[in-house]
Amino acid sequence: xxxxxxxxxxxxxxxxxxxxxxxxxxxxxxxxxxxxxxxxxxxxxxxxxxxxxxxxxxxxxxxxxxxxxxxxxxxxxxxxxxxxxxxxxxx
Numbered sequence: 001x002x003x004x005x006x007x008x009x010x011x012x013x014x015x016x017x018x019x020x021x022x023x024x025x026x027x028x029x030x031x032x033x034x035x036x037x038x039x040x041x042x043x044x045x046x047x048x049x050x051x052x053x054x055x056x057x058x059x060x061x062x063x064x065x066x067x068x069x070x071x072x073x074x075x076x077x078x079x080x081x082x083x084x085x086x087x088x089x090x091x
Contacts, residue, residue: 002029012030014033014050015034015035015050015061018054018061020032037050037051048066049066049068
């Protein structure tokens with residue numbers, strides 16, 4: 001993330017307010033932009049809506065993004081590598 005911020009000085013990191021508080025405030029070289037639940041970012045022809053989804057798929061700061069122009073839901077963390085965590089929660 002910080003390499004991207006260095007390469008694009010006018011860019012900013014955006015995440016839900018809880019995600020900013022939990023980790024990004026300390027990790028990012030520049031202060032991240034906290035997004036409210038349902039807030040839309042216009043990316044120049046693409047509109048991305050931030051939707052808080054606490055604990056879904058995993059973390060309490062989880063969220064999904066909905067790209068409104070092509071009706072696509074973007075969900076991080078929905079695919080986990082095989083391992084102890086995956087086997088334990090498959091029941």
